[in-house]
Amino acid sequence: MIRPDAELLLDINDLHASVEAQPILNGVNLQVRAGEIHAVMGRNGSGKSTLSKVLAGHPAYRVTGGSVRYRGSDLLELEPEERSRLGVFLGFQYPVEIPGVSNLEFLRVSSNARRQQQGLEELDTFDFDDHVRERLSVVQMDPAFLERSVNEGFSGGEKKRNEILQMALLNPVVSILDETDSGLDIDALRIVAGGVNQLATPENATLLITHYQRLLDEITPDYVHVMAAGRILRTGGRELALELEKTGYDWVDEEVASTGQGVA
Amino acid sequence: MTSVSTRDLVSQPYKYGFVTDIETEKIAKGLSEDVVRLISSKKEEPQFLLDFRLRAYRHWLTLEEPDWAALGYSAIDYQNIIYYAAPRQQEKKASLDEVDPKLLETFDKLGIPLSEQKRLSNVAVDAVFDSVSIATTYREKLAEHGVIFCSISEAVKEYPELVERYMGTVVPGNDNYFAALNSAVFSDGSFVFIPKGVECPMELSTYFRINSGDTGQFERTLIVAEEGASVSYLEGCTAPMFDTNQLHAAVVELVALDDASIKYSTVQNWYAGDENGVGGIYNFVTKRGQCRGARSRISWTQVETGSAITWKYPSCVLQGADSVGEFYSVALTNNCQQADTGTKMIHLGARTRSTIVSKGISAGRSSNSYRGLVQIAPGAKGARNYSQCDSMLIGDEAAANTYPYIRSQQPQAAIEHEASTCRISEDQLFYLQSRGIGFEEAVSMMVSGFCRDVFNQLPMEFAAEADKLLALKLEGSVG
Numbered sequence: 243m244i245r246p247d248a249e250l251l252l253d254i255n256d257l258h259a260s261v262e263a264q265p266i267l268n269g270v271n272l273q274v275r276a277g278e279i280h281a282v283m284g285r286n287g288s289g290k291s292t293l294s295k296v297l298a299g300h301p302a303y304r305v306t307g308g309s310v311r312y313r314g315s316d317l318l319e320l321e322p323e324e325r326s327r328l329g330v331f332l333g334f335q336y337p338v339e340i341p342g343v344s345n346l347e348f349l350r351v352s353s354n355a356r357r358q359q360q361g362l363e364e365l366d367t368f369d370f371d372d373h374v375r376e377r378l379s380v381v382q383m384d385p386a387f388l389e390r391s392v393n394e395g396f397s398g399g400e401k402k403r404n405e406i407l408q409m410a411l412l413n414p415v416v417s418i419l420d421e422t423d424s425g426l427d428i429d430a431l432r433i434v435a436g437g438v439n440q441l442a443t444p445e446n447a448t449l450l451i452t453h454y455q456r457l458l459d460e461i462t463p464d465y466v467h468v469m470a471a472g473r474i475l476r477t478g479g480r481e482l483a484l485e486l487e488k489t490g491y492d493w494v495d496e497e498v499a500s501t502g503q504g505v506a
Numbered sequence: 507m508t509s510v511s512t513r514d515l516v517s518q519p520y521k522y523g524f525v526t527d528i529e530t531e532k533i534a535k536g537l538s539e540d541v542v543r544l545i546s547s548k549k550e551e552p553q554f555l556l557d558f559r560l561r562a563y564r565h566w567l568t569l570e571e572p573d574w575a576a577l578g579y580s581a582i583d584y585q586n587i588i589y590y591a592a593p594r595q596q597e598k599k600a601s602l603d604e605v606d607p608k609l610l611e612t613f614d615k616l617g618i619p620l621s622e623q624k625r626l627s628n629v630a631v632d633a634v635f636d637s638v639s640i641a642t643t644y645r646e647k648l649a650e651h652g653v654i655f656c657s658i659s660e661a662v663k664e665y666p667e668l669v670e671r672y673m674g675t676v677v678p679g680n681d682n683y684f685a686a687l688n689s690a691v692f693s694d695g696s697f698v699f700i701p702k703g704v705e706c707p708m709e710l711s712t713y714f715r716i717n718s719g720d721t722g723q724f725e726r727t728l729i730v731a732e733e734g735a736s737v738s739y740l741e742g743c744t745a746p747m748f749d750t751n752q753l754h755a756a757v758v759e760l761v762a763l764d765d766a767s768i769k770y771s772t773v774q775n776w777y778a779g780d781e782n783g784v785g786g787i788y789n790f791v792t793k794r795g796q797c798r799g800a801r802s803r804i805s806w807t808q809v810e811t812g813s814a815i816t817w818k819y820p821s822c823v824l825q826g827a828d829s830v831g832e833f834y835s836v837a838l839t840n841n842c843q844q845a846d847t848g849t850k851m852i853h854l855g856a857r858t859r860s861t862i863v864s865k866g867i868s869a870g871r872s873s874n875s876y877r878g879l880v881q882i883a884p885g886a887k888g889a890r891n892y893s894q895c896d897s898m899l900i901g902d903e904a905a906a907n908t909y910p911y912i913r914s915q916q917p918q919a920a921i922e923h924e925a926s927t928c929r930i931s932e933d934q935l936f937y938l939q940s941r942g943i944g945f946e947e948a949v950s951m952m953v954s955g956f957c958r959d960v961f962n963q964l965p966m967e968f969a970a971e972a973d974k975l976l977a978l979k980l981e982g983s984v985g
Binding site: 298299300301302321322323325326327332334337338340341342343344347348351352355356359391408412 | 931932933934936937938939940941942943944945947951952954955956957958
């Protein structure tokens with residue numbers, strides 16, 4: 243939903259970043275307002291996953307230039323945990339397994355950290371148990387997963403559902419979903435996409451990072467951005483994704499080549 | 507992007523590092539036959555005990571300090587240690603009201619209130635300060651059940667026949683170097699006796715406190731559970747921060763008769779030295795339990811977080827048929843700490859079973875070794891052992907070693923050994939952080955997850971404590 247007067251949540255200006263001295267982002271510009279759903283598309287290596295990691299504050303990525311303002315303040319100054327507490331959520335492409343740490347306890351500590359920041363009452367184990375069971379329906383998840391260690395032995399689809407469950411519990415302002423559709427069969431994709439749709443409100447925004455158009459059949463974006471060589475090459479509406487589906491990424495390569503921006 | 511890094515952060519200060527200013531009676535430094543006699547006479551001991559001490563001392567003189575452990579430390583000068591130090595007070599007090607308030611205050615500060623009003627409701631405590639026991643709570647209540655819980659010195663006076671019958675039968679005076687030393691000079695410790703058929707109505711606990719800077723602590727604990735008896739016992743240890751090393755060489759003996767069960771838990775938090783390895787306790791301990799009776803059970807649970815050097819192998823001699831031995835251990839080393847710890851499970855009886863679960867966590871520049879022996883004697887038909895040894899490395903300067911020894915003379919025995927090593931990865935930490943969980947809390951969540959199997963074995967009151975202790979010890983160690 244595009245409303246020009248809606249709050250500017252995320253304002254990315256000429257963002258440069260590198261990993262192990264290798265530049266990956268070469269000047270990204272992107273504005274995200276409340277109520278919007280953005281899709282960022284591109285080939286592997288175009289920098290779209292790096293963008294998500296930088297926004298969440300992964301220590302391996304170094305910002306070398308530009309700025310990111312989140313609701314008016316400098317996002318890049320904050321620790322990853324502070325970003326989360328303030329409402330920035332990253333749904334991981336490959337959620338890691340954390341043996342020995344109970345999923346339920348993890349969800350509770352995480353959710354309480356966010357609630358505390360919002361000035362809400364922290365939930366004790368009993369109240370949280372009720373709360374989380376109610377939220378399970380968003381992704382049609384089996385309560386048995388709460389009793390296991392975080393992501394340990396979960397299938398690809400279960401891990402992604404667990405990500406969206408966390409999103410449902412953290413009630414984020416900006417959600418960045420990194421290749422949430424990868425590795426999902428069509429049923430799992432529908433469940434996960436259904437969860438994302440349910441959680442979208444006029445107050446929050448979603449950034450979908452994806453390689454394929456098929457996720458966009460389930461979640462309708464307001465904007466589609468095509469990334470290549472660490473920059474946003476073109477921005478359009480829903481139709482841009484459909485065009486990509488038809489023509490593939492070859493024209494992107496040509497465009498990059500003609501502007502002299504070689505893919506790193 | 508995180509601003510926390512290993513090297514920048516100094517570990518959390520040791521919060522038990524204070525010294526109690528109290529008048530102390532000490533004997534002169536050094537060790538000789540006269541010193542052994544002096545200790546014995548100060549304690550007004552019967553002849554059998556003096557003889558036991560002297561035999562041990564003379565044997566000790568013939569031994570060499572062992573050097574097979576993966577530990578490096580400067581030589582211990584046994585003539586530069588005080589072997590007996592006691593807060594100056596007359597007789598052990600009949601009532602706590604008469605105990606020096608400074609001592610009560612010390613234990614208050616350590617979180618072990620002893621006074622009637624404040625003491626823990628379901629835990630009886632024997633408080634040992636330097637070389638002597640200063641108070642034991644709930645003695646009368648326990649006596650109603652026939653349970654004896656007192657200091658070993660009192661036991662020698664009041665129940666000499668029990669002490670004579672059991673002391674030195676599990677760890678003899680001519681055992682290893684440090685056990686022989688302890689047998690010669692031990693000053694105090696706890697004595698527990700659970701008579702036939704009695705289930706001890708409360709947790710028993712001894713809290714060891716070293717206060718003097720130049721004193722060694724040599725305590726000796728003896729726990730006997732008669733037929734069908736059961737008891738759960740916990741020991742805790744702390745010491746002030748000194749920049750010299752102090753020697754702690756304890757002996758613990760457990761005896762379980764038919765169908766008896768002893769659960770022995772330790773939370774060891776001796777001063778570990780500073781981040782450069784200056785100071786700290788040298789902890790050389792011999793702990794051994796004997797499942798003497800059929801179907802008896804001895805379970806060791808230890809959480810080792812302190813000491814500059816830890817050398818400790820709580821063991822079970824599984825003599826009775828169908829007896830069970832267990833060892834659950836978390837050993838955490840940080841900065842320059844060194845630990846060489848594990849267990850010995852000696853299977854003698856038929857169908858004896860043992861379980862070993864060891865979790866070693868090494869941070870800083872520390873070194874952490876698991877050393878364990880599983881031995882199955884020819885007579886131990888159908889014996890079974892399961893061992894699991896996991897190591898976790900934090901940072902890139904710490905070391906973890908596993909030395910499992912397996913000796914089986916019984917072809918039908920079943921022995922399983924599993925081992926793993928892991929490292930807390932940056933991606934795991936980032937995952938937790940990106941969910942609003944602070945860096946340090948993320949580390950401690952993962953460490954406590956790693957230790958869960960062992961913490962589950964601790965008495966409830968102490969499991970949460972152990973969790974907190976580990977978090978505290980690791981503060982600032984990851985980056």
